[in-house]
Amino acid sequence: MTKIRTLDDLRNLRTNLRQGMDMRENADNPDSVVQIKVAMATCGIASGAKKTMDFFVTELRKRQITALVTQTGCMGYCYAEPTIEVTIPGKTPVVFGNVTENVADEIIEKYIKKGELVDGIIPQTFNPIDK
Amino acid sequence: MADYKYDILVCGGTGCRATESELLVSNLKAELKTLQLDSEVQVVSTGCFGFCEKGPIVKIMPDNTFYTQVNASDAAEIVSEHIVKGRKVNRLLYLDPVENKNVADSKNMDFYKKQLRVALRNCGFINPENIEESIARDGYSALGTILQSITPEGVIDILKKSGLRGRGGGGFPTGIKWEMARKNNADQKYVVCNADEGDPGAFMDRSILEGDPHSVLEAMAICGYCIGATKGLIYIRAEYPLAIKRLKVAIGQAREYGLLGKNILDFGFDFDVELRYGAGAFVCGEETSLIHSMEGKRGEPTVKPPFPAESGFMNKPTIVNNVETYANIPVIINKGADWFASIGTEKSKGTKVFALAGKINNVGLIEVPMGTTLREVIFEIGGGIKNGKKFKAVQTGGPSGGCLTEKHLDIPIDFDNLIAAGSMMGSGGMIVMDEDDCMVSMAKFFLEFTVEESCGKCAPCRIGNKRLFEILTKITDGKGVKQDLTDLRNLCNVIKDTSLCGLGQTSPNPILSTMENFWHEYVDHIENHKCEAAHCRALMKYEIDEENCIGCTACARACPVAAITGSKKMPHIINQAICIKCGACMEKCKFNAVILK
Ligand SMILES: Cc1cc2nc3c(=O)[nH]c(=O)nc-3n(C[C@H](O)[C@H](O)[C@H](O)COP(=O)(O)O)c2cc1C
Ligand code: SF4
Numbered sequence: 001m002t003k004i005r006t007l008d009d010l011r012n013l014r015t016n017l018r019q020g021m022d023m024r025e026n027a028d029n030p031d032s033v034v035q036i037k038v039a040m041a042t043c044g045i046a047s048g049a050k051k052t053m054d055f056f057v058t059e060l061r062k063r064q065i066t067a068l069v070t071q072t073g074c075m076g077y078c079y080a081e082p083t084i085e086v087t088i089p090g091k092t093p094v095v096f097g098n099v100t101e102n103v104a105d106e107i108i109e110k111y112i113k114k115g116e117l118v119d120g121i122i123p124q125t126f127n128p129i130d131k
Numbered sequence: 132m133a134d135y136k137y138d139i140l141v142c143g144g145t146g147c148r149a150t151e152s153e154l155l156v157s158n159l160k161a162e163l164k165t166l167q168l169d170s171e172v173q174v175v176s177t178g179c180f181g182f183c184e185k186g187p188i189v190k191i192m193p194d195n196t197f198y199t200q201v202n203a204s205d206a207a208e209i210v211s212e213h214i215v216k217g218r219k220v221n222r223l224l225y226l227d228p229v230e231n232k233n234v235a236d237s238k239n240m241d242f243y244k245k246q247l248r249v250a251l252r253n254c255g256f257i258n259p260e261n262i263e264e265s266i267a268r269d270g271y272s273a274l275g276t277i278l279q280s281i282t283p284e285g286v287i288d289i290l291k292k293s294g295l296r297g298r299g300g301g302g303f304p305t306g307i308k309w310e311m312a313r314k315n316n317a318d319q320k321y322v323v324c325n326a327d328e329g330d331p332g333a334f335m336d337r338s339i340l341e342g343d344p345h346s347v348l349e350a351m352a353i354c355g356y357c358i359g360a361t362k363g364l365i366y367i368r369a370e371y372p373l374a375i376k377r378l379k380v381a382i383g384q385a386r387e388y389g390l391l392g393k394n395i396l397d398f399g400f401d402f403d404v405e406l407r408y409g410a411g412a413f414v415c416g417e418e419t420s421l422i423h424s425m426e427g428k429r430g431e432p433t434v435k436p437p438f439p440a441e442s443g444f445m446n447k448p449t450i451v452n453n454v455e456t457y458a459n460i461p462v463i464i465n466k467g468a469d470w471f472a473s474i475g476t477e478k479s480k481g482t483k484v485f486a487l488a489g490k491i492n493n494v495g496l497i498e499v500p501m502g503t504t505l506r507e508v509i510f511e512i513g514g515g516i517k518n519g520k521k522f523k524a525v526q527t528g529g530p531s532g533g534c535l536t537e538k539h540l541d542i543p544i545d546f547d548n549l550i551a552a553g554s555m556m557g558s559g560g561m562i563v564m565d566e567d568d569c570m571v572s573m574a575k576f577f578l579e580f581t582v583e584e585s586c587g588k589c590a591p592c593r594i595g596n597k598r599l600f601e602i603l604t605k606i607t608d609g610k611g612v613k614q615d616l617t618d619l620r621n622l623c624n625v626i627k628d629t630s631l632c633g634l635g636q637t638s639p640n641p642i643l644s645t646m647e648n649f650w651h652e653y654v655d656h657i658e659n660h661k662c663e664a665a666h667c668r669a670l671m672k673y674e675i676d677e678e679n680c681i682g683c684t685a686c687a688r689a690c691p692v693a694a695i696t697g698s699k700k701m702p703h704i705i706n707q708a709i710c711i712k713c714g715a716c717m718e719k720c721k722f723n724a725v726i727l728k
Pocket of ligand 2: 593630632
């Protein structure tokens with residue numbers, strides 16, 4: 001490691017290192033960031049939920065969207081796996097089904113960035129996971 | 132940087148390491164490696180989470196899952212269930228004792244709900260042995276900011292406005308102390324960190340040093356800039372090997388990164404820190420004593436003035452501050468004096484760290500805003516009294532403090548309120564007592580400590596405390612007379628008024644406050660030879676209940692001094708003059724006929 005010579009060095013280093021801490025930082029304040037829960041039960045994993053999750057983690061970081069991607073157990077929509085639940089701060093959670101990488105891309109671009117709805121929303125009265 | 136999807140935080144504080152958290156870390160790493168998940172999941176050994184009662188603690192981010200009492204052998208299940216399948220391992224979740232439900236997210240635990248972590252902000256959050264995690268959490272940015280754009284006077288002003296008072300016991304305003312040291316001209320000045328922490332049961336400072344050493348180093352450098360010192364010394368007791376190791380690592384890394392040493396961040400400011408080891412004497416926590424000890428002299432206090440800020444280490448102006456005091460400073464600079472002053476009560480700003488100990492369910496380390504009530508701390512955060520017993524008293528301020536009772540539970544905790552109630556803040560130890568604790572014995576316990584720890588320099592403390600201890604022993608042995616109570620009180624007052632240092636000036640407090648709040652217990656011991664808590668053996672009598680005794684003779688055969696007589700199938704009798712109160716009869720009796728009164 002080279003020495004930190006100036007305050008700018010320190011600030012740059014901090015910005016670079018920040019990303020590594022983001023996950024913990026956001027987890028500490030989950031309500032202030034976009035939260036994505038990926039259903040990762042057997043059915044989800046079999047239908048590619050892991051790839052979907054990887055996609056979200058990498059792409060959101062790349063596109064500089066602060067978000068918290070976690071996994072949960074089965075959501076009960078096994079027919080539409082992989083399913084995810086997206087919560088934008090201040091809004092009610094929305095569940096999406098059949099989230100392949102393409103759909104995931106659309107969800108990021110349309111729903112997360114602009115708040116527009118995307119095909120594939122599971123029509124279901126809101127029923128939070130984990131409760 | 133790797134794209135980690137999970138961070139597994141494992142407590143690497145002294146408490147949890149005692150229960151194999153290190154092995155747990157290596158098991159987790161091995162397990163992840165086998166499953167080729169080591170590039171996706173990071174295992175981080177952190178400082179203390181505070182929930183020591185149920186350690187070792189594991190916290191999984193980003194979902195905030197909080198696992199308690201995790202064994203090294205649980206590693207495989209955590210990885211295969213939680214990480215691979217996304218299913219929480221229910222049996223390791225915290226069980227809410229009131230609702231009897233598992234709580235997965237630590238945010239929903241009563242233990243954490245009312246806490247506000249300022250001094251402990253990085254403890255249990257970062258890896259203390261990695262300076263980069265500290266930098267990512269704004270480490271050294273306050274130092275950078277002030278070096279660039281705030282004058283020393285400006286920084287002192289911020290501290291004064293923030294209302295920060297010393298956390299080491301006295302509660303002296305930190306800004307004013309620094310201003311004094313700044314105004315005293317000298318070719319060399321020193322910044323000292325007091326990490327002696329000698330109160331029985333206290334581990335606030337140790338946890339901060341183990342969990343977040345860089346914040347303390349940064350604050351010391353800030354102090355150096357303010358008062359014009361280039362040398363910092365940390366006085367730490369040798370019984371804190373892990374804190375010492377983490378400090379050494381931290382100092383090494385800070386030097387390597389150029390954050391300690393010469394010309395820091397190119398602002399022409401030099402500052403470096405060294406460690407000094409103490410042998411663990413309580414009196415060496417007193418600042419003048421601490422300074423003498425660092426100079427290689429006997430650790431004995433001297434009269435103030437001169438205050439260390441005028442003439443301290445090597446007779447140079449010296450700032451001595453407590454670990455927790457320092458840990459608050461970088462945040463105050465980053466977030467502003469107003470932010471800090473908005474937390475707490477009118478005259479006590481910010482938060483305070485407490486070590487909960489004794490008969491309380493959640494033994495551990497907590498941080499709450501000043502002004503939180505004792506009731507909230509003991510019954511909400513602390514989870515109430517162990518085994519459903521009744522709360523009796525709480526000792527704050529360690530051996531220098533006093534005990535507070537039921538009627539004090541609703542006072543907001545701050546420096547002044549505690550003093551008004553007859554105790555003090557001290558460094559933040561809180562020992563909770565239940566109905567089985569005898570208050571006379573409690574006072575005796577603390578006096579035994581002070582007698583042991585008195586340096587012996589002045590007569591009132593050296594001789595007086597010994598006499599106090601003897602009188603208390605006499606009372607708990609059932610040999611007390613009424614005059615003892617008058618003598619106790621008089622002697623306490625003399626010792627308070629005439630001792631040289633804080634140790635002697637405060638050592639009678641446990642007696643005075645128990646006499647104030649539990650006068651009847653003293654009287655009961657002396658006049659009725661009774662210990663209400665059934666704690667003082669000498670005052671107890673073993674007796675045989677005629678109704679229950681069937682005359683089996685088991686007790687008589689067990690008695691080593693043949694104090695029990697009686698014929699077969701007839702109730703037996705214990706001869707009190709011979710009985711040595713060993714309790715053997717009680718253990719042997721199958722019919723609960725032997726009773727202790
Ligand atoms: C007997 C005795 C023991 C003390 N022990 C400690 C200690 O362990 N840690 C500490 O920080 N201050 C201790 N103090 C208080 C120090 O003398 C000093 O006031 C304090 O370190 C100043 O720092 P602060 O202003 O940040 O609180 C002790 C005082 C006395 C009289
Ligand atoms: S009061 Fe006690 S500890 Fe303090 S100087 Fe006197 S003898 Fe030593």
